[in-house]
Amino acid sequence: MKRTVMALMIVALVAGAAFASGQAEPQERVTVYTTLDEELAREVFAAFTEDTGIQVDWVRLSTGEAVARIEAERDNPQASVWYGGVGLGHIEAKQKGLTTPYESPAAQMADQFRDADWYWSGIYAGPLAFESNMNMLERYGLDQPMSWQDLLDPGFEGQLQMANPGSSGTAYNVLATMVQILGEDQAFDYLRRLDSNIAQYTRSGSAPGRNAAIGEITVAIGYAHDGVRLISEGYPLELSFPSEGTGYEIASISMIANGPAEEQAAAERLFDWALGERAAALYATKFVVPFVDVELAPGAVPISQVNTIDQDDVWAAANKERLVNRWNEEIGNNAITE
Numbered sequence: 001m002k003r004t005v006m007a008l009m010i011v012a013l014v015a016g017a018a019f020a021s022g023q024a025e026p027q028e029r030v031t032v033y034t035t036l037d038e039e040l041a042r043e044v045f046a047a048f049t050e051d052t053g054i055q056v057d058w059v060r061l062s063t064g065e066a067v068a069r070i071e072a073e074r075d076n077p078q079a080s081v082w083y084g085g086v087g088l089g090h091i092e093a094k095q096k097g098l099t100t101p102y103e104s105p106a107a108q109m110a111d112q113f114r115d116a117d118w119y120w121s122g123i124y125a126g127p128l129a130f131e132s133n134m135n136m137l138e139r140y141g142l143d144q145p146m147s148w149q150d151l152l153d154p155g156f157e158g159q160l161q162m163a164n165p166g167s168s169g170t171a172y173n174v175l176a177t178m179v180q181i182l183g184e185d186q187a188f189d190y191l192r193r194l195d196s197n198i199a200q201y202t203r204s205g206s207a208p209g210r211n212a213a214i215g216e217i218t219v220a221i222g223y224a225h226d227g228v229r230l231i232s233e234g235y236p237l238e239l240s241f242p243s244e245g246t247g248y249e250i251a252s253i254s255m256i257a258n259g260p261a262e263e264q265a266a267a268e269r270l271f272d273w274a275l276g277e278r279a280a281a282l283y284a285t286k287f288v289v290p291f292v293d294v295e296l297a298p299g300a301v302p303i304s305q306v307n308t309i310d311q312d313d314v315w316a317a318a319n320k321e322r323l324v325n326r327w328n329e330e331i332g333n334n335a336i337t338e
Contacts, residue, residue, distance in 0.1 A: 003162070005096060020268055022315065023331055027053070027054075027055050028053065028054045028055070028059070028266050029054065029055045029056070029263065029266065030054055030055075030056055030080050030263045030266035030267050030269075030270055031056075031057045031058070031059070031078060031079040031080055031081075031259075031260065032045070032056055032058040032059075032079055032081045032082075032083050032084045032270070033059055033060075033061050033066050033069065033070065033079045033081070033256075033264060034056070034058050034059070034060055034061070034082075034083040034084050034085075035060070035061060035062060035063050035066055035082070035083070035084035035085030035086075035089075035251075036060070036084035036251075036313045037193070037286065038060050039254070040282065040283070040285075040286050041060055041083075041084075042292060043084070043282050043285075044083075044274075044279060044282050045058055046058065047278055047279070047282060048270060048273050048279075049117075051273065051278060052269055052273065054183065054266045054269060054270070056270070058083075059079075060204060062085075062179070063085040063086050063088075063089035063117070063224070064089065066085055066089065066093075067081055067089050067092055067093050067096075067098070068083060070082065070093060070098045070099075070256055071093075071096060074097075074098065074257075075255065077256050077258050077260070078260075078261045079256055079259060079260075080255065080256055080259035080260055080263040080264065080266070080267035081251065081253065081254070081255060081256060081259070081267050081270055081271060082099070082254045082256055083123075083145040083253050083274060084123070084129055084251050084252075084253070084321055085251065085268070086169065086249055086251065086252075087120065087122065087249065087250035088169075088250045088316070088317050088320065089251040090115075090119070090120035090253075090254050091115075091120070091267075091313055091314055091317060092162055093119075093120075093254060094115065094117075094120065094254070096120040098256065098257055099119050099120065099254040099255060099256055099311055100119070100174070100255050100256070100257040100258075101115075101118040101119050101255075101258055102116055102255040102268065102271055103118045104118075104268075104271050104272050104275055105123060105272065106272040106273075106274075106275035106276050107269075107275055108123065108275070108291065108292070109122050109275075109291035110291075111249055111305075112308070112310065112311065113125060113291060114252075117277075119254060120252040120253065120254040121252060121253055121275060122250040122251065122252050122291060123124065123251050123252060123253055123270075123274055123275065123279070123280075123283060123290060123291070124250075124251050124280070124283045124288040124289055124290040124291065125248045125249070125250050125251075125288075125289055125291070125303045126223040126224060126225050126248055126249045126250075126251075126288060127223070127224050127241060127246050127247070127248040127252055127289075127301075127303065127306045127308060128170075128173060128174060128177060128222070128223060128224070128241075128242075128243070128246045128247050128248065129221075129222065129223070129224040129227060129239045129240065129241050129246070130144075130145050130219055130220070130222065130224070130239065130240045130242070131149075131209045131213075131219065131220040131221075131222055131227035131230070131237050131238075131239060132144045132145065132155035132212070132214050132218065132219045132237065132238050132239075132240065133212045133213065133217075133218055133235075133236055133237055134236045134237070134238055135215065135236045136159070136212075136215055136217075136218040137218060137219075140155065140218065141155070142155050142156065142159070142218065144238065144240055144242050145219060145240060145242075146172055146179070146243055147242050147243045147244055148181070148190070148242045148244050149244070150198060151194055151219070151221075152190075152193050152194060152197065153197075154197075156197040156218070157196065158197065158199045159196050159197065159199065159217055159218035159219060160194070160197045160198050160199065160210065160217065160218070160219050160220075160221070161198060161199050161200065161201070161202065161207075161208035161217045161219075161220050161221070162174060162198065162201060162202075162208055162222070163201060163202045163203065163204060163207065163208060163222075164201040164202065164203060164332060165323075165324050165327050165332075166324050166327070166328060166332060167203040167204075168202070168203065168204060168205040168230065169205060169249070170205025170222055170223055170249075171201070171205060171221075172205070172316075172320060172323075172324065173247045173248075173249060173316075174221055174247070175187075175191070175323055175324070175327055176247060176311075176315075176316040176319075176320075176323065177245075177246065177247030177311070178190055178191060179323065180247070180309055180310075180311065180312065180315075180316075181244055181309060184323075186271045188326065188327075188330055188331075191327065191330075191331055192242075192330065192331055195331050198314060199217050200338050201332070201338070202338050203338065205222055205223065205226075206221030206222060206223075206226045207338075208221060208222050209222045209226045209227050209230055209237075209257060210230065210239060213230045213233075213235035213236075214235070220295060223249065224239055224241075224289070224301065225228070225286070225288045225300070226286040226287075227239050227299070228287040228297050228298075228299045228300045229287045231298065232287065232297055232298065232299070235335065237299075238299075239299060239301065241301070241306050241307065242307075243307065244307075245307050245309040246306065246307065246308055246309065247308070247309055247311050248303075248306075248308055248311065251288070253271060253274050253275075255267060255271060257301070275291075276292065276293070277292050277294060280292035280294045281294045281295070283301070284296050284297060285297070286319075288300075289301070289302060289303050291303065
């Protein structure tokens with residue numbers, strides 16, 4: 001009996017000492033799949049832990065990999081949050097029942113930049129833009145394009161570049177944007193006329209901007225953040241946005257359905273934090289445009305100042321194969337792709 005009492009006293013003393021040293025309670029944790037660039041992911045999760053004390057266990061996956069992994073773990077989810085990744089992937093995850101609604105009090109973005117049912121919320125946007133080499137425009141006596149129509153100017157023959165919609169999500173966004181602005185048949189008429197001024201198509205969506213930066217072509221069509229990155233490196237580029245309206249990509253965040261129960265409070269805190277000012281300031285260092293008003297990189301334009309279309313990503317995803325096939329048949333099969 002004395003031995004039992006003594007043993008209990010020792011256990012109590014050890015527990016008390018652990019509590020006093022701050023080791024009694026394990027650190028709160030949350031498990032995350034992220035599609036942020038690895039460097040940005042490190043910075044973001046370190047800042048979140050610094051602000052909240054919550055440890056983030058994260059795995060970096062591409063958009064497609066994230067959807068596939070969450071789907072494979074459907075019956076036993078291993079993560080609580082999917083952070084980053086193109087919005088179309090988050091729409092696919094919603095449609096497959098892999099995510100769950102969460103109406104964050106920090107979600108202050110315009111309705112078009114989040115799911116109507118709160119399955120995903122945007123963290124930043126990348127609008128399509130024209131990346132113009134100002135030295136090349138001067139050399140050829142051309143004006144900076146300010147509209148989709150301006151790109152049809154015969155003076156731009158052989159001076160434009162965009163990616164191939166069959167290999168590039170950026171270029172498919174151009175195709176879907178034109179269909180949503182003009183209607184399908186008129187959009188394909190426009191794209192055939194645009195093709196006359198395209199020097200060649202690239203496989204990568206960011207390649208045209210790099211080629212414009214070094215003067216291989218004069219104007220590239222691509223996402224604004226790729227152009228802003230090049231501007232930060234000293235290239236003579238300026239951005240302009242089509243007056244008729246432009247499409248965009250959205251990086252988003254979703255709560256994974258039936259994630260570990262013990263992580264749910266931490267997951268909600270991370271979700272809220274991801275939509276806040278501290279996180280937005282970190283996104284902006286990577287040249288993108290968050291939905292929170294923070295200092296942007298030189299050359300970047302707040303999304304509120306860009307005329308964006310009423311983009312229907314669900315429609316765009318459902319019609320991608322058909323529209324790309326039509327583009328190939330009418331334009332791509334006779335075009336040069338590097």
